[in-house]
Amino acid sequence: MFIVFEGIDGSGKTTLSNRVARELRRAGLTVRHVREDGRLASPVSEGLRRFTRDPLHLALTPVAELLLYAAREAQLLEEVTRPALAEHDVVIADRFLYTAEVLARFGRGLPEAEVRPVLDTCQRGLHPDRVFLIDVDPAIARARRRASKLLAKDRSTPSRKGLTGTGLQARLRAGYRSLAVASPERWSIIENTDVPLDEQVTRLVEDVLRARRGEAPLFHAGLTRPTVPVRSLPEARGRFLARLDGWTVDEPGLAAWFLAGMEGQDVEARRALLAERCPELIAHGLAGLTHPAAWEWRHRLEAAAPEHVLASLTDDASDTPEAWHLRERWEARAPEAVAASLTGLDSERAWLMRDRLSRTAPEPVMVSLSGLDSARAWDERWRWLSSRGGDAAFADEGVARALCRSLRGVDSERAWEWRERAMAVAPDAVLRSLEGLDSPRAWALREQHAARAPKAVIGSLTGLDVPAAWKLRETFGVACEEVLDSLTGMDVPAAWRLRTVLADTWPSATVKSLGLLAATARGQALTLELLERHPHDFALLRQAARTASQLEEEPRHGVA
Structure with a gap:
């Protein structure tokens, strides 16, 4: 039996596939996982994986990328997977040729007619018996990855694929879901956000055992969720905090990560619950904060997480008396x-x-x-x-x-x-x-590499209010969420026009781009409109929760 786990980076598919493999072995089955502990069993495939991840290969074209991804999977299939299917009860793969398909078609925009022959040649008639799509909101997947890297002190270079920006993850997620809905007899969509890990593993193991017995699957490929509107900013804050409370026991690192930059007594109470278990993440989340409670937390956490406390001395917190006292102590x-x-x-x-x-x-x-x-x-x-x-x-x-x-x-x-x-x-x-640079050489370099590294290029536009910057933003707006990050706090007609155009594509980034403008009448109106249309967008709930805090602290912030 051939089982495949698919999903965007940070969805949890690697963790789940490895746990499921171990539990199936405990159940008495012989199991081969061809990417045990996150490493491909074929050295050739692993080498190709490293090559495609390396940002040095910035100029890699979509067609060349497709061929390399397909080659990686073809080598793994011939060298490891097919032989294992003849010798084991269950073979598990963390990613299959679906990854190459989704990246090429939905991520890079290549026509299916060009992609399909390449994949069919590599696949040679082999189809998984079961595909588990581990489905997660990209904002939550991104938070998991970043929190994990911070705790692991991972200072590795960003992947080449990551240079495309967060918009790629949204397109890939949509692509996976499209494949799943088109083949419900083979695919199951597993929502991996609020279900405890042990419970999720148990259900997946049972689903595999049912499939071996020829029984109907526990999961299906359709996702339906009732729409419950959000009618106010305080209500958005309540929903946001309720989601955090759900993670506090089973996934405290995720809850701690999403407290970053937040203020208010209700937030401080949650920091207190998480500080002992996640001191590094709580300290990281204090970056730039200057209210009294933030300084109190820095003092409480400096012994347990000195590096992260010091790293939080950014923006308004960087040149204060308290910051200098901390530096001198350490x-x-x-x-x-x-x-x-x-x-x-x-x-x-x-x-x-x-x-x-x-x-x-x-x-x-x-x-x-x-x-x-x-x-x-x-x-x-x-x-x-x-x-x-x-x-x-x-x-x-x-x-x-x-x-x-x-x-x-x-x-x-x-x-x-x-x-x-x-x-x-x-x-x-x-x-x-190139951040903030407006010289001819900076623009020439941006234009040369914008198509291959839009995230890095758009990120360098932060605060720039010049025609060339607006032209580039408009070119990539729908595909690149970072466009909105580059105009945070800008109160000019071009910024508002882009927010209006991109609001429903990137609702949370639209509200985040408002900065302190979120507390103005116009900012509040835009936020409430988006909450009405996107009540399940967790990142949007978080931004709305921050706005609610701004309004409570309006005299201190000086918001008009």
Whole structure:
């Protein structure tokens, strides 16, 4: 019996498929999982996977990508899956050729007539007996991935596919659901949001055992959910917090992640419930917050999660007396985290601290120069580069990425010389370094790579109110949610026009883009309209919950 798990990144399919494999073995079946613990059993397939993930291959075309994905699965099928089917009761695959199909057709827009022959050649008549589509809201899947990376201290480079932006995940999810609904006899849609992991595993195992006995499946391929309108911002906040409460026991990390940036007594009560179990995630969620409770939490969590507490010293929280006291307490014990927290600061106090940390944390000190174009900043960059071997070090991907982070927002001739050298090994990092730049060279680079890395390119437009920026935003708006992120707080006609056009495609990002404008009459009206049309959008509920908090704290925020 051949069982396949499919779904977008972060859906939980890898965790579930591995747990199901173990439980079926306990039930007495012989089981082969061809991607046990997240690694493909074929070294050739695993090598192809790494190649397609590498952002260095930014120029990979949709057709070439399809062929590589198909080759990965074809090799796995011939080398591992088909032989295993002859020797085991159950063979489990975490992804199949459906991944290549959905990415090519729904993600990249290739016609089915071009995609199907490639897949049929690789498949050679083999079809899974059961396909479990692990279905999750992309916002929740993204939160799971980010929380997991933060806890694992995963500093790996972003995948090439991720450079397309969050819109890709929404298109892939729609594609998977389309395939499932078209073949209900083979596919089952498993909603993996509010069901405890152990319960989900038990149900999936039972479904496999039923299929082996020739019985009807427990799951089906149709998804229906009653629509219950949201009529006010306080009601949205209540629903948001109720969802968090549901995760607090079974998935506390997810609940803690979604508390990030939130304020209010009801939020503080939930932080208190989660702080002991998830100190790093609670500390991470304090980024930029300056209200008294946030500083109290930093003091309470600094012993358990000093690096994450220091990382929260951003935006309005970066140059306060409390922030400097924290840095001084941890300067000797967590020099790298302290140095990183100085990013963008150009005061004499910041430079004195950099001087003290330059020996114990040279790279974070150098990276903290982001946005700084002074002679002092360049001396520090040159000193660090020299310690890594001088100009020859640009061939090292890690060096190139660190330097690009340091150059973010810097438009001088020297910065461009360094970008040109870094482009060969870290093109995505170079594109991110263009943040806020309005020079001809910056626009030329954006236009050259916009089609292959829209997320990085659009992200560099943050706050830019110039014709070229609006043209690029309008080009990618429907396909790239990050367009809305780039105009947060902008109160100009072009920004409002884009919000109106994109509101139903990206409802949560539309409200997020309002910033403090969300508390204005116009912002509230737009938020309530979207809540009425998209009451099940969890990310939208979260943004509405933040607006409700803004309104409660209106005098402190100074919202008109």
